[in-house]
Amino acid sequence: MVFYFKARPEAGDYTIFMGLDKYENEELIKYGFPEDIWFHVDKMSSAHVYLRLHKGQTIDDISEGVLEDCAQLVKANSIQVNNVDIVYTPWQNLKKTASMDVGQVGFHNSKMVRTVRVEKRINEIVNRLNRTKVERTPDLKAEREAVNAAERAEKKQHIREKVSTLILI
Structure with a gap:
């Protein structure tokens, strides 16, 4: 089971989601999107x-409001009460090895990991x-x-168009 949420409407159409438990998280880790x-x-x-960005967007494109939504959702679903650091990174930076427990991850590049401090839960x-x-x-x-x-079909179509252009020249 996956829980889906909508980020604040004024920020645009962004979906935030999370797994029910560590086993569902394992699937989200395995089948994430770029x-x-x-x-x-x-x-x-x-x-x-997880926050699903729009195609072409990067971690630098996350607005403060959407970042706050994600951080508050993590905070609300953690065991820690106050003053927590929330780490976030692109899905592709998650590293999973066979020796890790279910739901546990590491990072390929720690320099790609960012941190935001959440002092307290904002119920609103x-x-x-x-x-x-x-x-x-x-x-x-x-x-x-x-x-x-x-994506493969789109790349093939792009190659076909290039070949057609070259043939016409």
């Missing part, structure tokens, strides 16, 4: 929260996010394979 940004409490147990933000909460049981593998197939 546009996903992963959030977690630093060095403590918490939910794995958490309640707003929870009002948008939708539970689904997606086939994450199939979703990822569909995106991969679409």
